[in-house]
Amino acid sequence: MTTAMASAQAGSAALAHRAARDRHARLRRRAGSALTGLAALIVFVASVFPVYWMVNTSFQPNSQVRGSELHFWPDNGTLDNYANVILGDTRAPFAPALVNSLTISLITVAVALVFAFLAALAVTRFRFRSRAGLIIAILIVQMIPAEAMIISIFRLVDGWHLLNSVLGLSAVYIATVLPFTIWTLRGFVNGVPAELEEAAMIDGLSRAGAFWRITFPLLAPGLVATGIFGFIQAWNEFVFALVLNPRPEAMTLPVWLRTFLDPNGGINWAELMAASTLVAIPVVIFFLLVQKRMTGGLVAGAVKG
Amino acid sequence: MSIASSRLTPAVLPVDGDGALMPPVEEPPSRRRRFARAGGFTPYALLTPALIALLVITGWPLLQLGIMSFQEYGRAQVFGAAPEFVGIDNYVAILTDPEFWGVLGRSVVFAAVCVVTTMVLGTLVALLLNQLGTVLRTIVSVGLLLAWAMPPLSATIVWGWIFDTQYGVLNHILTDWFGLDFEGHSWLIEPLSFFFVAAIIIVWGAVPFVAFMLYAGLTQVPEDVLEAAQLDGAGGVQRFFLVVVPFIKPILVIVTILQVIWDLRVFTQIYALQSIGGLAEQTNTLGVYIYRVSLGSADFGIGGAVSVILVLLLVAVSIFYVRQTVKEDAL
Numbered sequence: 040m041t042t043a044m045a046s047a048q049a050g051s052a053a054l055a056h057r058a059a060r061d062r063h064a065r066l067r068r069r070a071g072s073a074l075t076g077l078a079a080l081i082v083f084v085a086s087v088f089p090v091y092w093m094v095n096t097s098f099q100p101n102s103q104v105r106g107s108e109l110h111f112w113p114d115n116g117t118l119d120n121y122a123n124v125i126l127g128d129t130r131a132p133f134a135p136a137l138v139n140s141l142t143i144s145l146i147t148v149a150v151a152l153v154f155a156f157l158a159a160l161a162v163t164r165f166r167f168r169s170r171a172g173l174i175i176a177i178l179i180v181q182m183i184p185a186e187a188m189i190i191s192i193f194r195l196v197d198g199w200h201l202l203n204s205v206l207g208l209s210a211v212y213i214a215t216v217l218p219f220t221i222w223t224l225r226g227f228v229n230g231v232p233a234e235l236e237e238a239a240m241i242d243g244l245s246r247a248g249a250f251w252r253i254t255f256p257l258l259a260p261g262l263v264a265t266g267i268f269g270f271i272q273a274w275n276e277f278v279f280a281l282v283l284n285p286r287p288e289a290m291t292l293p294v295w296l297r298t299f300l301d302p303n304g305g306i307n308w309a310e311l312m313a314a315s316t317l318v319a320i321p322v323v324i325f326f327l328l329v330q331k332r333m334t335g336g337l338v339a340g341a342v343k344g
Numbered sequence: 345m346s347i348a349s350s351r352l353t354p355a356v357l358p359v360d361g362d363g364a365l366m367p368p369v370e371e372p373p374s375r376r377r378r379f380a381r382a383g384g385f386t387p388y389a390l391l392t393p394a395l396i397a398l399l400v401i402t403g404w405p406l407l408q409l410g411i412m413s414f415q416e417y418g419r420a421q422v423f424g425a426a427p428e429f430v431g432i433d434n435y436v437a438i439l440t441d442p443e444f445w446g447v448l449g450r451s452v453v454f455a456a457v458c459v460v461t462t463m464v465l466g467t468l469v470a471l472l473l474n475q476l477g478t479v480l481r482t483i484v485s486v487g488l489l490l491a492w493a494m495p496p497l498s499a500t501i502v503w504g505w506i507f508d509t510q511y512g513v514l515n516h517i518l519t520d521w522f523g524l525d526f527e528g529h530s531w532l533i534e535p536l537s538f539f540f541v542a543a544i545i546i547v548w549g550a551v552p553f554v555a556f557m558l559y560a561g562l563t564q565v566p567e568d569v570l571e572a573a574q575l576d577g578a579g580g581v582q583r584f585f586l587v588v589v590p591f592i593k594p595i596l597v598i599v600t601i602l603q604v605i606w607d608l609r610v611f612t613q614i615y616a617l618q619s620i621g622g623l624a625e626q627t628n629t630l631g632v633y634i635y636r637v638s639l640g641s642a643d644f645g646i647g648g649a650v651s652v653i654l655v656l657l658l659v660a661v662s663i664f665y666v667r668q669t670v671k672e673d674a675l
Contacts, residue, residue: 075475079483082487085548086487086552089548090502092502092513093498104511105511109520154394157393158390158391160390161387161391162391173391178666178669180398182605183655184608184654186651187634187651189638189639190638190647195401195404195408210401213401214400217397275496275497277612293495297497297619299501300616300620311501312502315497318495323490
């Protein structure tokens, strides 16, 4: 009897204890989720604020930007800054810079993709002497900084009489993006099992035929993603563009953007933000399109092929 | 280590449900090897275009750079005078120049601060992404992607605007909202403050990359191992350092080395920030210093010697990267 009661008591005590513990855990979880929510908010705001502030400023008249009040929304919204930046003739013109950037980036991507694709095939689908050494060399070449090469590249391109030309800068960019492109494509090609090709060859296709009909279509998304990434690199590149193509008619967009930074004349921030937005838009769009694949590709490049 | 890396593979390659792009996880290397064959000249033919491009536009200039660093090469030589070999004079000149040591020390310390900050924040953000539900995680990811996608030059200019002396939003807010005396405060004139701003720009741009890489790794840490650790009484911090870190170590190491390399060679952010309003002499890092010595002062011999030192420094760091990569990857 007493033992039964004692055990019942103990049972209800345990029950109450457990309820209390659950309540605690729930509270702690709720506090925890409030904390993670707060952290998420901070990370989001910190990431987005500069981008938002750039776009916000770009739609305000410069007089308002220089006013004593902050405007978190472009209330007197205007497109004047964009019009001035695109059509104005006081600085280097926009149109040629846009055309140069587009042409150079496209040439770079087209050539680099073909070259890199062939090279990636060689290192993935064939065994040959010094293969491992070659891959290591590609990895190291990728790390050589452009800044260290500016002088000798300048002399090289000058020697070809290709300063201030589309071709000269494109050639340099092709070499710049090649190692990364080869490395990434190598990862993608490795991802397609060679057994698929083997099977197709057993069914009577030639080795090349098996590759084109079976493996190549599977690689297309990887090729597109890698190509867009190369495009972004060429579009953003600054050092070589600054040194090799300084003439207004030969400038690319980043160098054009830099002409707005004139510390002596005072900076027109509203126009500068419009110009920055124009340079950033294509990159941001492309980036959002390919990031998922490239996040993988980047680690693949870095970690595993 | 090898277990961790083989488990990582699926996350590591294209995510999208494109099963075809995923590597066969446990493919024995011998199989690929059996299929891959010598192929005679074919591989060399395939490699030729890429190798020629790299030899002409990277190899040759690199060789020239090495030669130039042993030459007297100034304005006269640019206009056609024959360069004269001066032995190691350029190197002696640099290594005895306190300005060079200042630049080198500044670059190394600055890179170290940026790398540590980036890695710590990146890891925290990755852990946060791992904690969040789908909706919040998507929102935060989009924000991070925007920061990641911003071209470095645009980003630097925007931050320069935020930190602007007269009209910048930061001085506005610090003065009006918090009653601090920041009206007309210049953030760029003082070298330490200049590098503080530069570090914010660089870390802001690099954290998303680190966070996404590490998050991809975190999703591969098996739940049951974490649960087992919890049952054994390991707290959150212990679980992170004893279970999670060993699992994501390969990614952690490689991402850190990449950050070291990228931050040591930083150019755009420093150069643009100097254009907005820093004092160049006190804020040069190696990349910018090379640019200013060679193209500003037309002293290509000295610039070449500094370049060679930068290349050697980065190749030395790269060797760690290559070793780690090769360890993870049967070439």
